[in-house]
Amino acid sequence: MRLTTVFASSCLLAISGARGVQHRAEFQPPNAGLVTRASTAGTAATDWVRAAFYAAKIVPDILPSFEPTRMLKVNFTNPELDYPTVIIEPGVLLTHNQTKYMPQFSISNFTESDAEQTYVIIQIDPDAPTPQDPWASQIRHYMGTNYTADVEVESDLLLKNISVPIGDWVRPNPPAGSDPHRYIVLLYPQPENFTAESVAPFYNSSSSILNFNLTEFTEATGLGMPVAGTYFLTAPDA
Structure with a gap:
């Protein structure tokens, strides 16, 4: 499978663009060779993500603060495309x-x-229906629990969820005519x-995806930061 080089088109002034992905992931047995990865390089990477969140006004618009200690990777794959796989970095512009x-x-x-x-x-x-008039925001695009370690893929710990x-x-x-929307993906340790x-009184499968309030939800459920x-x-298709 070929992995595409993704170039960022971002509102960030301090970040010039996304770095391309040029390797193929190879799977190993579950939990094989897990070692400590947190390092000075890892700290530099999390500092970079933190700066990106502040530059994009995710802090304080969505989160009161953000002090990441881990790097979350999000990998989109669409086999219908010539270059099917992209691994996002903060601020990258993806097609629909x-x-x-x-x-x-x-x-x-x-x-x-x-x-x-x-x-x-x-x-x-947080930008629905448009960044200029986000009356429907926040839109809850996903809420998954019980993610655990699956396998180590090169230097990454793949997460799985069977619940x-x-x-x-x-x-x-995003609707036609809208500017690009920010789509924010967050990883929380699960209490x-x-x-x-336990969270059904605050949010459940029958709740509307519109007007979700992340801060109120995390405070009410004790999810933390x-x-x-x-x-x-992501912008509407041209």
């Missing part, structure tokens, strides 16, 4: 077709303890008491 199918999630700069951790992943759109999501994944679909049943995150941009 590139985000057609639910992505795969992984963690880089991980530690051995991450292999035992359970995670929640939430994706939202039913609290909120099914909804494909990015032991965080289950579909994300340890990793990223975001991408």
Whole structure:
């Protein structure tokens, strides 16, 4: 499978563009060779993501603060395209077709303890229907629980989830005429008491995806702050 080089088209002034992906992932046995990945290089990477969130006004518009300690990778694959796979970096502009199918999630700069951790992943759109008039925001595009370590893929820890999501994944679909939307993906350590049943009074499968409030939800459910995150941009098809 060929992996495409993705060039960022971002609102970030401090970030010139996304770096291309040029390698093929090879799977290893589950939990094989898990070692401590957190390092000075990892800290530099998380500092870069933090700066991207502030530059894109995700902080304070969506999050009151953001201090990531892990790198979340989001991998979109559409086999219908000539270059089917992209791994996003903060601020990259993706086409509508590139985000057609639910992505795969992984963690880089991980530690051995991450292999035992359970995670929640939430994706939202704060720019609906348009960034200039986001009256429907936030749109809840995904809320999945019980993510755990699957296998180590090169230097990344692939995450898997076999439970039913609290909120099914909804494909990015900004309306015609809109500027690109920010789509924010966040990774949270999952508290032991965080289950579909425990959060049902605040959000469940029958809840509207419109006007979701991430801050209110995390405070009400005790989810806390994300340890990793990223975001991408998607515009309507021309």
